[in-house]
Amino acid sequence: MNESLVRLLKRIPTINTYGNKRKAYVSIIVTSISQVQKDCLYVAINGDIEEAINFGARAVVSENPPEDNFLGKVVYLHVKNINETLSKLWAAWFSYPSRKIRVIGVTGTKGKSTTCNLIKNFFISAGIKAEALDTTNLDSKQIQSGLAEIVKQGCKYAVLEIPLKVIQDYKISGVKFDVAVFTNLSREEIVYRQIFARLFREVSMSVINRDDPSWRSYKLASKGALTRNYSFRQDAYCRAKNIIYRNGIFEFNLKLERYTHKFSTPKAGDYNISNILASVTAVRFYKVNWERVIEAVGRMV
Template identity: 30%
Template sequence: MNNLKDILYKVTIEAVHGSTDLTINKIEFDSRKVSNNDVFVAIKGTLSDGHQFIDKAIALGASVVVCEELPTTLLDTITYVKVQNSNQALSFLAANYFDNPSQKIKLVGITGTNGKTTIASLLYQMFKKAGYKVGLLSTVKIMVDEVEYKATHTTPDSLTINHYLNEMIEVGCEFCFMEVSSHGIHQKRTESLHFEGGVFTNLSHDHLDYHDTFAEYRDVKKSFFDNLPKTAFAITNVDDKNGSIMLQNTVARKRTYALKTYADFKAQILENQLTGLVLKINNDEVWTKLIGSFNAYNLLAIYGVALELGIESNEALRLLSELESVSGRFQFIISNSKITAIVDYAHTPDALENVLKTIEDIRTNNEQLITIVGCGGDRDKTKRPMMANIASTMSDKAIFTSDNPRTEDPQTIIDEMEAGVEGQNFKKTISILDRKQAIKTACQMANPGDIILIAGKGHETYQEINGVRHDFDDMQIVQEILNQFEK
């Protein structure tokens, strides 16, 4: 669909200068990628304003400019479309350009603070095992059935989303499971998408560097459910105090899941060990390879989605028992000397507490638990002392180190973490700036049978320092160090 008039369908237009009856090549919001007959969408970002690059885009061949503020000088050879919100406009332009692929696939969005990646990735895995062609849009990777692409954001930009959805349609995918972040919702990236269903996991302290208040963060998540169509389903975790809030105004089919309260999909943990979880879901017992109560919630959400999408209950339970854990989500190895090293993406206070509670549930208390944790730079600073407090309270030893310091001084981040440590826990903590050295120190401190938790980065294979990404993989490094010690 390459006629400008057609791709402007549903865009809230305030003014047009020039003709809309023209053929366009493609859509871009990065002026550096513009070529002849492109539409350039000027977006006001957090770091730069696309309106400053309108002249550059025109010089590179843009024939159409979509913007919130018209330039003072308008060229006769260019069509200018003034819109209310450029992000929202881009969402509809992208969907129309690719002929609305989300309407031709069963798209399920997963939102919440923790669990999005696990649920989306395991649903992809489950439906592949069930014999379907499936797509995945996640923090870890993008999958177009069997073909993998690198992911750069939790929720990609509108052009990327629609591009990959279109590719999924072309190879015959029936389903797509997608992480939906609060940033993505707030920046209207999902506005034009047609969802078959939505899942709410939980809500805790995160992204308050972006959202001014917790209430705003919650309401942005809620708006995703408010906008679901009548034909969709909305599944929410009612053990979370915000779970029922998500369903208040939705017209979608309402479904609930819980471990502690009455729900449509209810589970009881019968066994929780390093070998896996035994759950009673509704009235059926199932053994799974995943570990921890947080994964019991994830598995319940997956079970609920599977049933809503037409998989029979017995088949859904069988598939649950075959699912393998997701990279960097409670991923563990046990060394020859019986030291257990766990790598987890926990980068919020709530997620760290959940992982430490899970370890508490499966440990014997005859071993020591050593936790390595850092906090990301240029992100929510208020969680730093909370993370340190949780790590030092719930571990036998806590090592504070660098995560992705980005443009901040890593020592300053650690200082802000240390401020959260309570007096009785001082002796349990040490700070080591270099992350590799921190992991090495933990391995040196560990005795046979001990547990090392490396939290915060999970699946990431880099460390970002002053805008440069350096190769760094927690799991790979801890394996190498433990192997060296055992030679």
């Protein structure tokens, strides 16, 4: 299929555009010279621009301004961050799937997979279609196509597992997040807390582990968004209290808003309790029925 370059670039900032993009249509987006074909949009991550033009590229995206001999041969888009631009181009190519559903992003060092699956299953237990997507080994195209498939399945919610590298490489820049969840940071990754914090800049609500030393970074990044903390050590919106380990079972009281409920779980460790708190806090933003959440937690823990 051919896509209008004007439509693809509608939400993408450029430093400058050379050539008439209004009459330009592209057949495919490619990032490697070996993929270049007639009328493609070539995102020049590795250079080779002149060769791509000779092979028939219709438009080129680059962080460098064009050489004089490129002008008049292609539509040339000079951008500040090529990886961020690529992510947003794929979002446009797949017709912005994250704007058609509610997307929850879960990031941190540990607990991401468990938290994502808990959130997904809480929605399903309440009769709401939801799916989880692990972005760890995906590129920006695969993330957008994965979201498009979740939309196609009729889901109302998508829960994305997001490691540091995915944020660092701007692979989710084209995703509109509704809620961001922070689990924890290891000593090795704490130096990257400002990179993790990118996820929290344009969300409706942030769910933050107040027991983690870096929690303030995410609260500051979430300026303007609703912030909900969770903890098992101090006062928070969602808190685990009276934690007891007895006969191989952890027992605790989960307190959220005016609700308090006692749970027991054979899954050892503070991380497991934190994952439950994070998940419950996230789904309560959507007013998911509390009794259904309690039932689901009881089955899963």
